[in-house]
Amino acid sequence: MDTKTAHERRWIGLGVLCLSLLVVGLDNTILSVAIPKLSEDLGATTSQLQWIVDGYTLVFAGLLLTTGALGDRFGRRSALSIGLGIFVAGSVASAFAGSAGMLIATRSLMGVGGALIMPATLSLLTNLFTEPKERAKAIGIWAGVSGIGVAIGPMLGGWLLEHFSWGSVFLINVPVVAIALPAGYFLLPNSKAENSPKLDPLGAVLSIVGLVSLVWAIIEAPAKGWGSTPVLGAFALGFVAMAVFIWWQMTTDHPMLDVRFFKNPRFSAANLAITLAFFAMVGSMFVITQFMQFVLGFSPLQAGLRSVPLALCLMLVAPQSSRLVEKVGTKLVVAGGLATVAAGLFVASTCTPELGYGRVLPSQLLLGIGIALAMAPATESVMGSLPKEKAGVGSAMNDTTRQVGGALGVAIIGSVFSSRYAPLIDTKLGGLGLPTQALDTARDSIGGALAIADEARKASPAAGDQIANAARDAFAASVGRGLLVSAAIALVGAIIALVFLPARAVDPQVEAVEVDESDLVTALASTPLVGGAEASLIRQDAEDDVDAGGGDHRGGSPSFDPAPVS
Numbered sequence: 042m043d044t045k046t047a048h049e050r051r052w053i054g055l056g057v058l059c060l061s062l063l064v065v066g067l068d069n070t071i072l073s074v075a076i077p078k079l080s081e082d083l084g085a086t087t088s089q090l091q092w093i094v095d096g097y098t099l100v101f102a103g104l105l106l107t108t109g110a111l112g113d114r115f116g117r118r119s120a121l122s123i124g125l126g127i128f129v130a131g132s133v134a135s136a137f138a139g140s141a142g143m144l145i146a147t148r149s150l151m152g153v154g155g156a157l158i159m160p161a162t163l164s165l166l167t168n169l170f171t172e173p174k175e176r177a178k179a180i181g182i183w184a185g186v187s188g189i190g191v192a193i194g195p196m197l198g199g200w201l202l203e204h205f206s207w208g209s210v211f212l213i214n215v216p217v218v219a220i221a222l223p224a225g226y227f228l229l230p231n232s233k234a235e236n237s238p239k240l241d242p243l244g245a246v247l248s249i250v251g252l253v254s255l256v257w258a259i260i261e262a263p264a265k266g267w268g269s270t271p272v273l274g275a276f277a278l279g280f281v282a283m284a285v286f287i288w289w290q291m292t293t294d295h296p297m298l299d300v301r302f303f304k305n306p307r308f309s310a311a312n313l314a315i316t317l318a319f320f321a322m323v324g325s326m327f328v329i330t331q332f333m334q335f336v337l338g339f340s341p342l343q344a345g346l347r348s349v350p351l352a353l354c355l356m357l358v359a360p361q362s363s364r365l366v367e368k369v370g371t372k373l374v375v376a377g378g379l380a381t382v383a384a385g386l387f388v389a390s391t392c393t394p395e396l397g398y399g400r401v402l403p404s405q406l407l408l409g410i411g412i413a414l415a416m417a418p419a420t421e422s423v424m425g426s427l428p429k430e431k432a433g434v435g436s437a438m439n440d441t442t443r444q445v446g447g448a449l450g451v452a453i454i455g456s457v458f459s460s461r462y463a464p465l466i467d468t469k470l471g472g473l474g475l476p477t478q479a480l481d482t483a484r485d486s487i488g489g490a491l492a493i494a495d496e497a498r499k500a501s502p503a504a505g506d507q508i509a510n511a512a513r514d515a516f517a518a519s520v521g522r523g524l525l526v527s528a529a530i531a532l533v534g535a536i537i538a539l540v541f542l543p544a545r546a547v548d549p550q551v552e553a554v555e556v557d558e559s560d561l562v563t564a565l566a567s568t569p570l571v572g573g574a575e576a577s578l579i580r581q582d583a584e585d586d587v588d589a590g591g592g593d594h595r596g597g598s599p600s601f602d603p604a605p606v607s
Contacts (some may be wrong), residue, residue: 050228051169055179057224059186061121064128064217065155066186071198071210074341074348078207080488081452085141087486088261089453094327095448096145099256100152101159102444103249106297109437110240111159117161117168118231122222124157129218136208140202147599159443163436167230167424173312177363177421180243184417185359189352195330196349198294199342241297247286250298259452262460298438302427307371310542311422314375315439316416317534321382324450324527325389325408326351328458328520329401335487336394336513337401347398347405354409355416362417370544373417378414379535381407386528390521394513402457415538422542453530454523461522466490470508483508487516 131151258275387406490512498505
């Protein structure tokens with residue numbers, strides 16, 4: 042497909058890219074309402090439930106930089122097509138998994154497909170939309186589609202779980218891919234970068250080892266102990282691997298991620314904002330959907346319907362955020378979004394069984410608005426701060442921060458929750474004379490505690506109700522602690538964005554250049570718009586500037602700060 046045809050079809054192409062993105066977003070949110078069912082049918086512990094989510098996101102995040110480079114080198118449409126094929130194969134395998142361990146493995150395979158899909162969509166978008174304002178609008182729509190996934194996922198997942206087995210939440214990916222795969226092949230250009238660097242397999246291995254080790258340690262620390270040898274060893278391995286990764290990227294002549302990009306605050310601060318936005322969204326959904334089902338007693342469909350306000354806010358606000366950026370600047374919009382996220386998490390931390398959904402609803406609204414305001418402008422900042430030929434790497438970095446943020450959200454909120462939940466269960470149920478095995482089951486997860494309560498009701502309804510109520514209270518208090526910690530982290534992110542994120546993008550057409558006054562005068566004098574008299578005046582002004590201490594009033598030649606080419 043030639044450049045002219047691709048440009049003419051760019052809005053149709055955006056629709057195909059959004060459909061491809063939808064399958065990734067849909068899978069993440071549709072799974073959230075299935076977590077209680079997975080806990081029941083597969084006997085999954087809290088740690089295994091976290092790994093069913095994080096096994097996917099860790100593989101996804103670990104491979105993104107590599108798959109982004111592959112797309113730049115061999116073709117972004119090809120990467121998208123292969124990714125969709127792997128993703129649907131992993132979805133079918135997940136639907137028929139017979140154990141929690143098998144599901145973690147098949148979800149990891151889906152992560153490989155997702156790692157090919159997501160950076161390809163954003164890098165293709167950046168190459169289709171080259172005009173900055175139009176690109177910002179397209180990215181706003183792209184970001185809003187993730188809101189559609191959030192909206193459709195819980196509702197669709199709830200409906201499927203009421204009529205079919207939990208495997209149906211994975212099989213739903215098949216018809217979406219059946220449409221997106223051929224549409225992408227015929228309607229998208231197979232763009233790739235010229236003179237792309239060599240691949241960096243060592244960098245890929247180091248990044249995977251570092252990320253997996255760190256998040257494994259965070260997830261397992263509550264169960265194994267923060268000071269246990271396996272956890273401390275995993276933290277040490279993770280930090281060492283990431284330190285070596287950074288050193289390698291600074292010394293190799295073909296880095297997977299050029300760490301010099303982080304010198305640009307528009308790139309680094311925006312990536313941090315995206316990380317924290319997804320930290321809040323994925324982490325809060327992981328516990329709030331369980332809260333609505335386990336504590337408030339909603340069915341999966343009812344819980345899914347009650348997650349719609351967050352999704353609608355995200356879907357409606359994200360495409361409009363570019364207009365707000367034009368008025369007040371990226372800095373205030375992103376910082377305000379993260380502050381709103383912090384407020385939403387704080388409100389969510391105060392939810393109790395007695396307050397019910399009336400306290401959940403305002404937290405959902407605040408979270409949706411805040412995530413939308415932070416996500417779309419920050420994404421545009423990341424992509425707009427890099428050269429066009431680096432679109433794959435930029436998209437991969439953007440997506441890496443999303444997935445790492447989501448994984449850490451589940452890990453940290455889940456870990457803080459687990460650290461609080463087990464002691465509360467011991468306190469509330471320890472004096473009831475339950476068998477040791479039953480108490481261990483209740484300590485592992487609220488699903489196990491409610492199963493123990495159901496068994497106890499057969500002998501004594503009052504005793505069963507007491508166990509269930511104690512478990513729900515312990516769960517609500519533990520969720521509140523995890524969300525409160527997350528609110529503090531989001532607030533710190535808002536402050537960082539306010540301090541470091543530039544308010545406006547520098548003109549992308551300006552390049553770094555040192556200007557000599559005499560050359561400038563000569564050039565101006567040779568043009569038909571500037572004659573000899575005007576040139577003399579310009580020359581005299583320049584000489585006066587030099588005598589005063591420098592052409593740009595800083596002691597040297599006038600220069601323009603380097604600006605990334607969009």
